[in-house]
Amino acid sequence: MQTFARPRLGAGVLFQVKEVGMLSKAQERYEDSHIFRVRHSCSHIMAQAVLELFPNAKYAIGPAIEDGFYYDFDLPRTLTPEDLEHIEKRMKEIIKGNHDFIRQEVSAEEARQIFKDQPYKLELIDGLEKGEVDEDGNPLEEKPVISIYKHDKFVDLCRGPHVANTREINPKAVKLMQVSGAYWRGDEHNPMLQRIYGTAWETPEELEQYLWRLEEAKKRDHRKLGKELDIYLFDDEIGPGLPLWTPRGGAIIEEIEKLAKEMEFKYGYERVRTPHLAKEDLYLRSGHLPYYAESMYPPMELEGVRYYVKPMNCPMHHKIFASKPRSYRELPVRLAEYGTCYRYEKSGELFGLMRVRSMQMNDSHIYCSEEQFEQEFVGVIHLYLEYFRLFGIQDYLMRLSTHHPRGLGKKYVNNPELWRKTEDMVRKALDNNGIPYVEIADEAAFYGPKIDVQVKSAIGREFTLATNQVDFAQPERFDLKFINEKGEEERPLIIHRAPLSTHERLIGFLLEHYAGAFPVWLSPEQVRIIPITDAQNEYAKQLERRLRALEVRATADLDSDRMNAKIRKAQLLKIPYMLVVGEREAQAGAVALRKRDGTQQTLSVDEFVALLQEKISTRAADL
Structure with missing residues (x-):
């Protein structure tokens, strides 16, 4: 580390x-x-x-x-x-x-x-x-x-x-x-x-x-690569900080969301969906309006009721938890969502995909007892590390952010006893499990201490990719409770976590991390089929149909360009696999495989399909 x-x-x-x-x-x-x-x-x-x-x-x-x-x-x-x-x-x-x-x-x-x-x-x-x-x-x-x-x-x-x-x-x-x-x-x-x-x-x-x-x-630079690879764009008529994802960017999002759903299902999360706006009362109750108003879009008023577009998913998740009686036997409850949130970042702070105003957040809230806290908190960190291994992320820092007494009642919820208690719980969890970290005062969330995971991209850009936050304030504000083993009402603790940040920030990071050359499973286009002459167009289309039936992102290039020009186009888009097919390949049911790294080999179609499926199913980093 x-x-x-x-x-x-x-x-x-x-x-x-x-x-x-x-x-x-x-x-x-x-x-x-x-x-x-x-x-x-x-x-x-x-x-x-x-x-x-x-x-x-x-x-x-x-x-x-x-x-x-x-x-x-x-x-x-x-x-x-x-x-x-x-x-x-x-x-x-x-x-x-x-x-x-x-x-x-x-x-x-x-x-x-x-x-x-x-x-x-x-x-x-x-x-x-x-x-x-x-x-x-x-x-x-x-x-x-x-x-x-x-x-x-x-x-x-x-x-x-x-x-x-x-x-x-x-x-x-x-x-x-x-x-x-x-x-x-x-x-x-x-x-x-x-x-x-x-x-x-x-x-x-x-x-x-x-x-x-x-x-x-x-x-x-992800801004340069995003344009060259046709991943996303901004448009003045839509507004700054509001990215539009092209089909190629959408393919990356779908793969990341698929990964998150698989991992979260394995770790016992349940998926929910919540609306994009809510009444002012919800954010007054959560406390976000007093503490977070400058980062929220201004309200809209309809029929005498003020509504805000949501800057975060947590209050709605709390409502789901509170919607029915809960027993200690159900805990921990882990609610997950890729919810779209809106935050009014200042114009001077907007930066490509790293700082935006519309974001799709890999969000989840864990409701647990104090006895379950350490296991759940550390489990989130292990989930981070599993993701980091998959993406080959090695340059990162766990940063424990705590409160400062001078901020109580202003920047932070005014409960010094619970601040001391929860900060000690986080330190104990980290120390007991041998997790290295640095501690920084006066950077906590307003409702509790947090771990931010700072990552460094291949070009030296440093930012927060993931977060793991403790919340002792919201359970009381939303009157969250469960019946414990003694038959008594008890308040749960809440862990807010976002191991994959937002689609925007993560994809911006990964563009720089991979220099646009995504592994096969994550590539917007996985296979480009290149016929040598028009006589092989039908064979190219047959290959495209077979691969797409297997949910492979494959495209047959049937333009009138020469073969070398088509190869060059595919190389500029950093497509992992190019299948060059001429008369010999069509007759033999084969393909001339050109990998993005320059290696070449001739394979039967079945052999190539087996190679491709193995790389995708295992989310392999290599070609």
Whole structure:
């Protein structure tokens, strides 16, 4: 099991996180590594070069991040590519100056005097002095020591660490990458700053390899592949964030839903279906409206009743559980649905299939007793891992998100005793079963702690693919109960889980994961039949009919193009199997099989069908 998520440590940051197991060791190794210090030092060197170019610039934060660094600036004008060249050139001159990095602890008042003309630094100093939050809004466990770092003529508010001297940085292994916009503290109500990204490595060869990987990543971008492979599209008249699935995308969805239904049936889930909208009263009762209103579409009013399109399935599942008396003998009850939900993501946050406004969610709710909780919670994680093995997902991180006492009654349900109890139950379940995780405060769901599974795509994009959430609030809100072994009424616990996220996010991830070359079982088109001349068209159609009768997604290409052009079209669509048929194959009842990987062989039709069915039925990863 691997990890890739890194705390962003940098100028003015004090990021507190409890880390558990072998995952934390990889994080600690990165933070303590020389390359981390190099990158963090480069962010300061870049800030110096920018301030020399723009003496009146206001500078904000500049952390080291995975594979590089960045710094945010409030500048008098928009930066140009020529500016970046100038800044990078000046950085390399500073590096060659052999400047020491000198740390100094200061009081809050001393820091304010040093940064008296820097409003963003003054705001950071206030937060650090109060010991409340760092610049990312993360709660601090204790009041920190305030420190500054100096090198050459530049000084920054920073906890470090840095290299001892700029001579430890190889100027030939440093490169500025791009400029983008970033709101101060990530809040759209705050000023928009210019963020300069850079990368730094130990050697020029490592830099060259990294740049090559970035070029490869462009080829795997799901937005590019989705268009090239005719998987999905967006249309302005329909609206942003509302994807349209083509027949090829629909085929992938059908296969994923078939997989989920098979797995969930095996694990004892029962499938339900619920409507796309509900009365306002339902979401007031669930508590979603007070906590979630900004992410919901506005209501529609009909005959004096307000309705909302559903942002989640859970309240309706709770209604199904509550629709009849329940006994402990029935528990656990596992209700599953691929329900379509609608959430009003901000325009600036929409991103291909990864952040959308209409989503088909692999959702389920487990209603269980406290005694059953650990087994059910861990069972969900084992289901995740079974899916991950099937898809070949190895780069992931289990993240336990807990509450923060300051958010009680605002961000979180105000029940500190149940928060402590359920968080301890989740930790115990994870620890007892040897499941590595990291713990992050102040990121829980409003109704309870959760496990988010962070995955990293082949091109380095990191996001939440799956979630496993504990809910102690909804059972009381919906008056959910069962009769226990003593004949008494008892409240169940609820586990919310979505191991395959949404169709949108999962397919976006898989497009990048497979670079569009899906395994046979998941490919939108599994077989392309290519007659050499029109004389073989009827044989090609016979093969198509036979394969489609077996529910194989096969197409005979009967266009007037030459054979090589037809092969090229199939290759561009990354179709796993191409069957080239000429007069000899037609007479022999055979096919010339060309696999997507370039291998070729001649088989009888029966032999090919057997090969194909074996790959599909076992959901094999290879051809």
